[in-house]
Amino acid sequence: MNVTIRKIGNSEGIIIPKEVLSRLGLKAGDSLEISEANGEWTIRAADSDFTRQIQHAERFMDKYKTALKKLAE
Template identity: 45%
Template sequence: MKTTIHKLDDGSEALILPREVLDNLNLQVGDQLQIVETDDGIILRPVADSFERQMKAAREVMDKYKAGLQKLAE
């Protein structure tokens, strides 16, 4: 898989990752990547899930299944 470095309007450069890569790594806008330089190139690693992201996911599940969770709580 290949990608290209793009020049942005502000003069900086950006590496755009293909959607397939983002989906495979479960990455979303705002997520952070760790860049590791090696003798063979670079490794991009997702930064471990933050507590806030985990809580957001939990809230989304609770909102989606609110009625079912209330029934279980009875």
């Protein structure tokens, strides 16, 4: 399937056809993971559990930034 990169505000992006989103069970607002290996790009739904864990870790690190810096010394 071919798609075109389009200007979207100050960014650029692709429009994913509705039938592809439906087939993959995706909707507006869902997160995707993009990876590249050997010149090939893969786009897949992000692991929501992993994403949630990363968000919690980032909040923890922000909250305890000073203590973590002291421990790292």
